[in-house]
Amino acid sequence: MARRKKNIVLENVNIIDVGSEGKAIAKTEDNMTVFVTGAVTGDVCDLQVTKKRRAYMEARPIQFHEYSDQRIEPFCEHFGTCGGCKWQMLDYKWQLHYKQKQVVDQLSRIGKVELPEITPIFASDETFEYRNKMEFTFTGNRWLTKEEMEENAEGIERRGVGLHLPGMWNKILHLNNCYLQNKPSDDIRKSVYDFIVKNDYTVYDQKEEDGFLRNMVIRTSSTGDIMVMLLFFKDDEEKRNALLDHIKEQFPEITSLLYVINGKRNDSYHDLDVITYHGLPYIEEEMEGLRFRVGPKSFYQTNSKQAYNLYKVARDFAELTGEEKVYDLYTGTGTIAQFVSKKAKEVIGIEYVKDAIKDAKVNTDLNGIDNCKFFAGDMKDILVPSFIKKHGEPDVIITDPPRAGMDEKVVAQILKVAPKRIVYISCNPATQARDLALLDEKYKVTKVMPVDMFPHTYHVENVVALELK
Numbered sequence: 495m496a497r498r499k500k501n502i503v504l505e506n507v508n509i510i511d512v513g514s515e516g517k518a519i520a521k522t523e524d525n526m527t528v529f530v531t532g533a534v535t536g537d538v539c540d541l542q543v544t545k546k547r548r549a550y551m552e553a554r555p556i557q558f559h560e561y562s563d564q565r566i567e568p569f570c571e572h573f574g575t576c577g578g579c580k581w582q583m584l585d586y587k588w589q590l591h592y593k594q595k596q597v598v599d600q601l602s603r604i605g606k607v608e609l610p611e612i613t614p615i616f617a618s619d620e621t622f623e624y625r626n627k628m629e630f631t632f633t634g635n636r637w638l639t640k641e642e643m644e645e646n647a648e649g650i651e652r653r654g655v656g657l658h659l660p661g662m663w664n665k666i667l668h669l670n671n672c673y674l675q676n677k678p679s680d681d682i683r684k685s686v687y688d689f690i691v692k693n694d695y696t697v698y699d700q701k702e703e704d705g706f707l708r709n710m711v712i713r714t715s716s717t718g719d720i721m722v723m724l725l726f727f728k729d730d731e732e733k734r735n736a737l738l739d740h741i742k743e744q745f746p747e748i749t750s751l752l753y754v755i756n757g758k759r760n761d762s763y764h765d766l767d768v769i770t771y772h773g774l775p776y777i778e779e780e781m782e783g784l785r786f787r788v789g790p791k792s793f794y795q796t797n798s799k800q801a802y803n804l805y806k807v808a809r810d811f812a813e814l815t816g817e818e819k820v821y822d823l824y825t826g827t828g829t830i831a832q833f834v835s836k837k838a839k840e841v842i843g844i845e846y847v848k849d850a851i852k853d854a855k856v857n858t859d860l861n862g863i864d865n866c867k868f869f870a871g872d873m874k875d876i877l878v879p880s881f882i883k884k885h886g887e888p889d890v891i892i893t894d895p896p897r898a899g900m901d902e903k904v905v906a907q908i909l910k911v912a913p914k915r916i917v918y919i920s921c922n923p924a925t926q927a928r929d930l931a932l933l934d935e936k937y938k939v940t941k942v943m944p945v946d947m948f949p950h951t952y953h954v955e956n957v958v959a960l961e962l963k
Contacts, residue, residue, distance in 0.1 A: 514600070572670070578672070616945040814890065828853070842866075895920070939960055942959075
């Protein structure tokens, strides 16, 4: 491997593995680790170093000499620019292999706990058009590809609606097609784009703090419901209604058409009023005969079919007999709580988002469930001795925290209560491993099963069962 001091290029590099965050791994002659974006195990390529640190480097391929047999042809024209599907060039069976390896590596390296034999990853039947929620951003200065700039940059319409480029909050790639969400999501996005161009609608410019359109959220469900929500920077009733009427007329299958006026600098709308323009203020999901109302601010797993498989794994790991009191931490809209309620004596669900808890209570009424109770608030402030004394000590805890994992105070309280079994669902095996190391004081890991919720990305869900020692 040759190396130039300035503008470092590493030549004829063998890619030897794939590590965390989906980055490939190579080694220099002096055994320094190089994290490579856009390569797979078995590639031989020249690398342009983009970051150099004392212990490692980051790089990207600039020329391939040999392609790995793990590669396939990406199916999307935007692959490599869009940040949505970073593993399209990797055969799905190898995606599963590296996700499983990621779980094993992180639980072993970070958690340093004794592990049982890990069950093979639960693959997704659908590897594209699997998402039930997409959030698109409008832009007045869309990202131009190198080819577009060379052809006719001045004549190109600069408005667009699409996804952020990786790591670039202010750069939006306008999508010609998107294969992440099932129809009619992409048709709706294209129709809205054509309408705003034809009618000369402005889009929000964060630097200038002006413009009309900001974002569009599209949600679909397993029941066939469709929610479309538009977010405007300021209100213009005539233009707003014209666009919403266009959407309603072009797509009569939409069951929930909503809008939000967001005059803030950031895109968050959870503290703002969502107004129903047409249809219902929610969509419904279905799972084993249970119906779940999902509002615009509610969390629901973004892969509906695989969420069912994930929850079945969690329920099996809980080993409920019908006599247990279950605490469902980070319950969201209470989906898991209600899913396991038939096999539990009582379920207590706790969640930070108040609107989600409102949905959870509505859903229990909708499903005729009378053994679930839900509480809203910060987990570390609710899960305290007085709460547990009032509602009873749990026999089983199911926890599904955000990517950051559980707060140390929450872990400490779980250790103090010491339920006989814990089922830990995680979208981030690294923080899950950290928490398992803390729980190792009293618990042993008895089962581990990764579940692939997000094909063509490096993200993986993981379910762990823990038994009291």
